[in-house]
Amino acid sequence: MSIKVPGHEFDCGKLKDVLPDYLDRTLREQVCSEIKAHLADCEDCRIYVETIETTIVLYKHCPDRDVPEEIRIDLRRSLRASIEQKRRGEDES
Numbered sequence: 001m002s003i004k005v006p007g008h009e010f011d012c013g014k015l016k017d018v019l020p021d022y023l024d025r026t027l028r029e030q031v032c033s034e035i036k037a038h039l040a041d042c043e044d045c046r047i048y049v050e051t052i053e054t055t056i057v058l059y060k061h062c063p064d065r066d067v068p069e070e071i072r073i074d075l076r077r078s079l080r081a082s083i084e085q086k087r088r089g090e091d092e093s
């Protein structure tokens with residue numbers, strides 16, 4: 001159940017849009033707090049973010065100190081692909 005707060009236009013679609021950047025910690029602090037506020041209200045997105053974060057944490061716990069750049073790019077790419085695929089599925093329904 002999501003609560004509509006006036007002036008708070010952060011919805012599920014926008015969250016999925018900025019999620020790769022959020023997980024990359026490249027977003028502005030203000031956007032991050034908007035995401036956290038949305039996650040507090042929206043269980044769907046919470047589960048979604050947790051699933052993706054788990055994947056990324058697994059990468060970060062690789063025995064290798066640094067994840068090779070090509071894997072990071074690959075991860076970002078598949079992340080975006082799955083997000084776009086999910087969004088497309090929602091549009092069709």
Ligand SMILES: [Zn+2]
Nearest residue numbers: 011012042045
């Ligand atoms: Zn949501």
